[in-house]
Amino acid sequence: MTTSKQSQNGDSLLIIEFIKNLEATADQVKNLLNEVRESEIDFAAVKNELRHLCEQVKELHATMSGQGGISLVTRIILLETKLQQYEKDLDKLIENKQEIEKAEINLKTVEKTGKWQTIVALVTGSLALVTVIITSIIELFK
Numbered sequence: 517m518t519t520s521k522q523s524q525n526g527d528s529l530l531i532i533e534f535i536k537n538l539e540a541t542a543d544q545v546k547n548l549l550n551e552v553r554e555s556e557i558d559f560a561a562v563k564n565e566l567r568h569l570c571e572q573v574k575e576l577h578a579t580m581s582g583q584g585g586i587s588l589v590t591r592i593i594l595l596e597t598k599l600q601q602y603e604k605d606l607d608k609l610i611e612n613k614q615e616i617e618k619a620e621i622n623l624k625t626v627e628k629t630g631k632w633q634t635i636v637a638l639v640t641g642s643l644a645l646v647t648v649i650i651t652s653i654i655e656l657f658k
Contacts, residue, residue: 580588 582590
C-alpha cells in the first residue's frame with residue numbers, strides 16, 4: 517500500500533507541478549497576446565506615420581522638381597543671379613557716392629579759391645580803373 521500511496525503522492529505532485537507549469541504557460545501566452553495587441557496598435561501608428569511621411573516626400577519632390585511651376589533649383593539660381601546683380605549695382609552706387617564726395621570737396625576748394633581770385637581780380641580791376649581815372653584827370657589838366 518505504501519507503494520500505491522507513494523505512487524499517488526508522486527502522481528498528485530506531478531499533476532500539481534503540471535498544473536502550475538500549465539498556469540505559468542497560460543500567463544505567458546496571455547502576456548504574449550497582450551504584447552501582440554500592443555504591437556498591432558504600434559504597427560498601425562507606424563503605418564499611419566509612414567503614409568504621412570510618403571505624402572510629405574511627394575509634396576517635397578513636387579516642389580523640388582517644379583511640377584506645375586518653376587523648380588526650386590531654378591528659383592535658387594534666379595535668386596542668386598539677382599543677388600549678384602544687386603551686389604554689382606551696390607558697388608556702382610558706392611563708387612558714385614565716393615566720386616560725388618570727391619567732387620563736393622573739389623567744389624568747396626574751387627569755391628574758396630574762386631572767391632579769392634574774384635576778390636583779387638576786382639581789386640586789381642578797381643586799381644586799374646582808379647589809375648585810368650587819375651591818369652585821365654591829369655591829362656585833362658595838362
